[in-house]
Amino acid sequence: MATEPESTRTSHPLDITVVGAGILGLWQALTLARTGHRVRLVEKSTNPFADSASRFAGAMLAPGCESETAPEVRDLGIRGLTLWRAVYPRLVNAGSLVVAAPRDTAEIARFGRATRPPETLDADAIAALEPDLAGRFVRAYYFPDEAHMTTPDALAFLLDAARNSGATVELGAAWTSPSASNVVIDCRGMAAADELPALRGVRGERLVVRTREIHLARPVRLLHPRHPLYVVPWTDDRYLVGATVIESEDTGAITVRSALELLGTAYALHPAFGEAEILETGAGIRPSFPDNLPHAEIRDGGNRILVNGAYRHGFLLAPVLAEAVAGYLANQAPHELLVFSERVAHPPRPV
Numbered sequence: 001m002a003t004e005p006e007s008t009r010t011s012h013p014l015d016i017t018v019v020g021a022g023i024l025g026l027w028q029a030l031t032l033a034r035t036g037h038r039v040r041l042v043e044k045s046t047n048p049f050a051d052s053a054s055r056f057a058g059a060m061l062a063p064g065c066e067s068e069t070a071p072e073v074r075d076l077g078i079r080g081l082t083l084w085r086a087v088y089p090r091l092v093n094a095g096s097l098v099v100a101a102p103r104d105t106a107e108i109a110r111f112g113r114a115t116r117p118p119e120t121l122d123a124d125a126i127a128a129l130e131p132d133l134a135g136r137f138v139r140a141y142y143f144p145d146e147a148h149m150t151t152p153d154a155l156a157f158l159l160d161a162a163r164n165s166g167a168t169v170e171l172g173a174a175w176t177s178p179s180a181s182n183v184v185i186d187c188r189g190m191a192a193a194d195e196l197p198a199l200r201g202v203r204g205e206r207l208v209v210r211t212r213e214i215h216l217a218r219p220v221r222l223l224h225p226r227h228p229l230y231v232v233p234w235t236d237d238r239y240l241v242g243a244t245v246i247e248s249e250d251t252g253a254i255t256v257r258s259a260l261e262l263l264g265t266a267y268a269l270h271p272a273f274g275e276a277e278i279l280e281t282g283a284g285i286r287p288s289f290p291d292n293l294p295h296a297e298i299r300d301g302g303n304r305i306l307v308n309g310a311y312r313h314g315f316l317l318a319p320v321l322a323e324a325v326a327g328y329l330a331n332q333a334p335h336e337l338l339v340f341s342e343r344v345a346h347p348p349r350p351v
């Protein structure tokens with residue numbers, strides 16, 4: 001059962017406009033509305049999430065696995081998990097499993113050194129945890145404290161939760177410029193690149209398939225030197241199969257090469273994926289800074305905060321960024337994800 005997050009009601013409510021209803025904007029709107037601020041969430045697409053990177057995400061909350069590429073993600077991500085667990089009752093807390101073909105022992109050793117997995121499983125333990133993978137792998141890493149969700153359900157839940165917490169939601173409304181009386185939290189993702197010159201896009205392609213011939217209870221990552229893959233179980237026998245990591249801002253449909261590689265690797269994980277129906281394909285652009293870590297940049301004396309650069313960690317770190325911004329607005333509390341583009345003398349004044 002989810003419990004309310006630890007938030008202190010503010011005695012100085014601010015008028016706040018959150019721009020963009022991707023995962024970062026949703027968490028900002030929810031957290032700030034629950035804190036007692038007067039929040040307006042403005043999203044340019046009429047159909048919520050249609051223009052977001054967030055709708056393509058695997059939505060794994062995997063601080064251990066993701067510390068492979070950015071060690072800082074581990075501690076921040078553990079906080080992210082705690083905040084998700086306090087809010088989202090349908091989070092699946094089943095951990096993550098990481099496997100590799102026996103010939104890729106070097107790859108599993110490298111991953112192990114980088115991520116320090118809490119548990120190493122032998123073939124019997126793999127079979128006990130995921131019976132449909134019995135006999136397929138001799139060694140695996142298990143991260144029992146990780147979690148995942150069905151992405152569209154989680155986004156819809158957060159939008160409702162923000163509304164139910166008092167936020168006003170305006171869809172089909174493209175924000176253009178700051179208003180003098182408002183604090184603006186800018187979560188426009190790649191659309192903010194004109195103001196954030198260091199922001200780059202990293203393309204991620206993925207498919208959604210359905211099969212009743214295999215049952216996996218948790219995300220399974222298959223390590224490979226060239227074609228790493230993860231499969232995330234969704235509700236209704238669906239699996240998200242992802243994802244490429246390509247230094248490109250091309251928003252076009254998934255390429256044949258990527259589809260072949262992802263589906264071929266899924267088939268190598270388990271041949272039952274060969275009979276799965278392909279329900280959906282798509283590619284999202286991950287907004288990323290050079291260090292692949294997000295930050296909230298304080299501008300205009302604290303009246304404008306740009307929250308961006310979530311790279312592969314938007315779901316994991318969105319609640320942490322929201323907590324950091326709420327703490328700054330309350331009492332200028334420092335946080336490692338806050339950066340200042342100028343000297344800030346005072347927090348924004350209540351109106």
Ligand SMILES: Cc1cc2nc3c(=O)[nH]c(=O)nc-3n(C[C@H](O)[C@H](O)[C@H](O)COP(=O)(O)OP(=O)(O)OC[C@H]3O[C@@H](n4cnc5c(N)ncnc54)[C@H](O)[C@@H]3O)c2cc1C
Nearest residue numbers: 020022024044053054058059060175189204284314315316
């Ligand atoms: C294939 C793939 C798999 C991923 N898997 C994971 C994962 O397992 N775990 C994880 O933590 N992260 C994952 N990510 C990363 C995560 O999805 C991103 O970090 C995240 O979606 C970025 O969210 P955002 O809110 O910054 O941007 P977006 O989701 O793009 O949201 C920005 C929103 O702003 C709106 N907007 C833009 N301009 C305006 C305007 N002028 N006015 C109003 N609204 C505007 C847009 O329409 C959009 O809805 C994955 C990403 C991809 C592509």
